Amino acid sequence: MVGRVRLALTRGAGRFPGTVVxxxxxxxxxxxxxxxxLSLSPNAQPTVPIDGVSLRWYGAVLTDSRFVRAALxxxxxxxxxxxxxxxxxxxxxxxxxxxxxxxxxxxxxxLVIGLPLFVPTIVVAFGIGVATGVADIGFGYLPVIFxxxxxxxxxxxxxxTARYTELDDQLPEAAQDLGADRRTIFLTITVPLxxxxxxxxxxxxxxxxxxxxxxxxxxxxxxxxxxxxxxFGKVRIGATSFLNAASVLVLLLSALIAGGAxxxxxxx
Amino acid sequence: xxxxxxxSTLREGVIAxxxxxxxxxxxxxxxxxxxxxxxGPGLGTAAYQEAVSPLYRGTLLYSLGVGVVVTGVCLAxxxxxxxxxxxxxxxxxxxxxxxxxxxxxxxxYVVLNYSWVWILARGGLLNTVATSLGLIAExxxxxxxxxxxxxxxxxxxxxxxxxxLYVSMERLDYRLIEAARDLGATNxxxxxxxxxxxxxxxxxxxxxxxxxxxxxxxATPAILGGPGNVMIASLxxxxxxxxxxxxxxxxxxxxxxxxxxxxxxxxxxxPQVREELRQW
Numbered sequence: 001m002v003g004r005v006r007l008a009l010t011r012g013a014g015r016f017p018g019t020v021v022x023x024x025x026x027x028x029x030x031x032x033x034x035x036x037x038l039s040l041s042p043n044a045q046p047t048v049p050i051d052g053v054s055l056r057w058y059g060a061v062l063t064d065s066r067f068v069r070a071a072l073x074x075x076x077x078x079x080x081x082x083x084x085x086x087x088x089x090x091x092x093x094x095x096x097x098x099x100x101x102x103x104x105x106x107x108x109x110x111l112v113i114g115l116p117l118f119v120p121t122i123v124v125a126f127g128i129g130v131a132t133g134v135a136d137i138g139f140g141y142l143p144v145i146f147x148x149x150x151x152x153x154x155x156x157x158x159x160x161t162a163r164y165t166e167l168d169d170q171l172p173e174a175a176q177d178l179g180a181d182r183r184t185i186f187l188t189i190t191v192p193l194x195x196x197x198x199x200x201x202x203x204x205x206x207x208x209x210x211x212x213x214x215x216x217x218x219x220x221x222x223x224x225x226x227x228x229x230x231x232f233g234k235v236r237i238g239a240t241s242f243l244n245a246a247s248v249l250v251l252l253l254s255a256l257i258a259g260g261a262x263x264x265x266x267x268x
Numbered sequence: 269x270x271x272x273x274x275x276s277t278l279r280e281g282v283i284a285x286x287x288x289x290x291x292x293x294x295x296x297x298x299x300x301x302x303x304x305x306x307x308g309p310g311l312g313t314a315a316y317q318e319a320v321s322p323l324y325r326g327t328l329l330y331s332l333g334v335g336v337v338v339t340g341v342c343l344a345x346x347x348x349x350x351x352x353x354x355x356x357x358x359x360x361x362x363x364x365x366x367x368x369x370x371x372x373x374x375x376x377y378v379v380l381n382y383s384w385v386w387i388l389a390r391g392g393l394l395n396t397v398a399t400s401l402g403l404i405a406e407x408x409x410x411x412x413x414x415x416x417x418x419x420x421x422x423x424x425x426x427x428x429x430x431x432x433l434y435v436s437m438e439r440l441d442y443r444l445i446e447a448a449r450d451l452g453a454t455n456x457x458x459x460x461x462x463x464x465x466x467x468x469x470x471x472x473x474x475x476x477x478x479x480x481x482x483x484x485x486x487a488t489p490a491i492l493g494g495p496g497n498v499m500i501a502s503l504x505x506x507x508x509x510x511x512x513x514x515x516x517x518x519x520x521x522x523x524x525x526x527x528x529x530x531x532x533x534x535x536x537x538x539p540q541v542r543e544e545l546r547q548w
Contacts, residue, residue, distance in 0.1 A: 014455075017352035021365075024349050027423070028372055031383035034393050038386055048396040088287040095284040100276065109288055115295040118532055120484035122501040123521040127298030129508055130518065134301050150294035153287060182279075204374075211376040214486055214501075218508065228378045235378070235491055239385045247379040258374030262367060 032251060039244035046241050057245035067246060070230040074210050077226065081148045081209035082202040088149065089156025089201055090194075096157070097164040114154045124150075125218040132219065139221025147215040152205040159204065159265070163197035196264050203261035207254050306518035315519035324503065324520060331499040332527065335483035338421040339475045342429040345422070346474070349430055350437040351463065355445070366434065370427045381420050381491040388416050388492075417493035421482050428481075429474045436470025436544065473544030476535045480528040500524055 038046040042054035061067055092113050096106050116124055125147070132143045167190070175185045191198070213228040220229060227250055234243050306315050318324065353365055372380060387393050388410040395407035410416055440463065448462050486501035493499075500520065507517035536542045 017348035017356060020345065020348040021352045021357075024345060024426070025368065028369070028426070031380070031387050031423070034386050035379075035383045047391065048393055088290060091283045092287040095280070095287075099280045099284060101280050101284060105284070109284055112288055112291045112296065115291060118480075118528065119295070119299070119525060120480055120528060122484045122486055122504055123302070123525050124295065124298070126504050126508055126517065126521055127302040128294060130305055130514055131298035131301040146290065146294045149290055153291060157287065207374050211374075211378075213376075213378050217486075218505075228376060231376075231382065232378050232487065232491070235382045235385070239382070239389070243382070244386075247382060250376050250379050254375050255371060258371065259367075261374075 035244050035247050035251075039241060039248045041241050041244075044241055046244065057241040058249070060242055061246045061249060064242075066225070067227075067230060070225045070227050073224060074226040074228070077145065077148055078206045078210040080145055081152045082206040084145075084149050085152035085156045085205040085209070086160075086198055086202045088153055089160050089205075090198070092153065092157035093160035093164045096161050098169075110157075113157050116151055117154050121214050125215045128215065129218040139219060140223065143219040144216055144224060147219050148209045148212060151212055151215055152208045155208060156201040156205050159201045160194065160197055163194055167193055200261045200265035203257050203264065207257045207261065210257070211254055302518045302521060305514045306522050308515065315515035316523070318516045319519040319523050324516075327498055327503060328500060328520070328523065328527075331483040331501075331524075332479070334418075334421070334499065335479035335481075338418065338425060338482050339429070339479040341422055342426045342478065343433070343471055343475065345426060346429040346433045347459075347463075347467075347471075350434045354434060354437040354440070355442050370431045372424075373427045373431070377424050378487055378491070380424060381488050384416060384420055384423065384492055385411060388419070412492065412494040414494075414497065417489055417497050420488040420492040421485070424485075424488060425478045425482055428478050432474035432477060432544065433467065433470050436467040440466050469538065469540035470544050472535055472538070472541045476532055476541075476545065480531070484524065484528075 038048075038050060039057060040053045040055070041047070041050040042052045042056060043050075092109065095101065095109050099106060128143060128147055128150075132138060137143055171189050171193075172185045175189055180188070211228060212226075213232060216224075216226050216229055217232070220226070225233075227246075231243065231246060231250070234240070234246075307313070320328075349369065353362060353369070357365055385392070389395070390407040390409065390411070392411070394410065395404075398404045399407060444462050444466075445458060448458050453461070483499070484501050485499065486505060489497045489499050489502060504517045504521060507513050532545075536545060
């Protein structure tokens with residue numbers, strides 16, 4: 001295999017593109033490997049090379065009450081975003097693809113849902129922050145949850161739109177001719193056919209919400225902390241082994257979820 | 269029959285209404301509130317005048333400049349990378365390689381930024397290795413300055429550019445490259461006359477998506493930048509956190525938003541670029 005890769009590296013335009021690929025992979029993953037390596041240090045402040053191998057900082061992270069609370073909050077928010085964001089996304093996708101509403105209206109729906117894709121996140125976050133102040137809602141779970149739903153909505157909607165367009169629209173019509181009502185058609189035809197896409201959408205929404213930082217930063221106030229907020233707060237104080245172990249755990253979790261989602265998203 | 273149609277329209281309206289209300293409540297209304305803040309009280313342009321005063325205009329231009337330069341570097345890296353993945357990589361490894369190159373999109377960017385602290389710090393990996401190999405006598409100051417912020421930006425945004433450019437690169441017919449090479453084209457001519465023209469829409473789409481995110485980024489300058497690296501997002505955050513002068517920060521947001529939207533609309537006038545942007 002090494003020989004074949006080397007052959008592929010040297011064909012055609014010479015070694016240049018292949019070398020850039022190798023360097024890019026190194027660039028992307030070396031820092032992650034470095035944090036993983038340093039997280040095993042027995043000391044609170046790791047040195048290079050580390051003085052031994054220990055899992056004590058992983059234990060410290062998992063028993064740190066602040067971090068555990070942040071993890072539970074992040075998990076809860078991510079579940080709400082996954083379920084709520086996918087349900088809203090399904091309604092959005094249905095409207096964009098299937099609805100009998102005029103195409104002008106459907107275009108407007110797609111535009112409004114797609115807002116977070118082209119309005120810079122800092123502007124969105126600041127806007128929501130100011131608006132909750134004006135509306136006297138203040139900080140807290142309500143604005144954070146809605147902020148997350150809004151943030152994941154374009155991703156779930158457009159992922160489901162792509163699959164929705166591929167569905168054979170003769171199936172629901174045939175079912176209708178055979179006397180099935182809309183509810184039956186939706187539950188026995190549309191949902192089962194969309195199931196892999198729905199699962200992928202939920203997982204992507206979970207990952208997006210779990211990693212979301214900026215909107216939460218503006219809306220959480222002092223009462224709520226999530227994993228990204230917690231890590232950001234600690235990074236500003238200083239780099240430690242504790243932070244390295246927490247980082248590895250966060251990266252592993254998000255990689256697992258994203259990996260699962262991309263396997264599901266691929267049409268069989 | 270008429271009532272059934274009306275009922276169905278009503279149902280479609282309700283289905284459309286739910287996600288749209290969320291988007292309007294959390295997206296559109298806040299923008300309107302922000303706009304009111306930027307011109308109030310009393311329909312003035314004072315906030316806008318402050319936002320484009322030389323001091324803050326400098327920050328705006330600096331942020332956009334960083335966005336443009338980093339985007340350029342990302343494209344320069346993404347071209348050979350996507351070319352190799354689309355046209356050189358053995359087919360069976362192609363998907364795995366593409367996933368590996370774009371996986372960081374789904375990882376936590378606060379953590380990803382932080383990981384560079386350990387590479388670039390005075391006692392970090394790079395300095396330790398370089399000093400022990402005798403390449404440098406003293407550890408270099410690579411962290412909390414332009415260098416580390418710049419590396420952080422390329423690190424976070426390269427996968428976006430790779431993903432967007434890959435779509436165009438994959439569509440490029442490899443026989444064109446072979447034909448050009450058979451006719452004696454040099455690598456330079458091959459790139460300028462064959463590869464660039466057919467992948468340019470993808471490159472422009474990638475640039476439009478990424479430069480604004482970089483210009484408006486908060487986490488990377490906060491984690492890897494130094495005190496001198498003040499960008500738009502730092503100003504807005506500062507204003508918000510201190511509960512002062514929302515008007516100025518709101519005006520700054522709208523100036524920034526206007527730049528982004530104008531560029532996007534400009535890009536979308538080119539049909540091929542619009543096609544590429546659609547996938548987002």
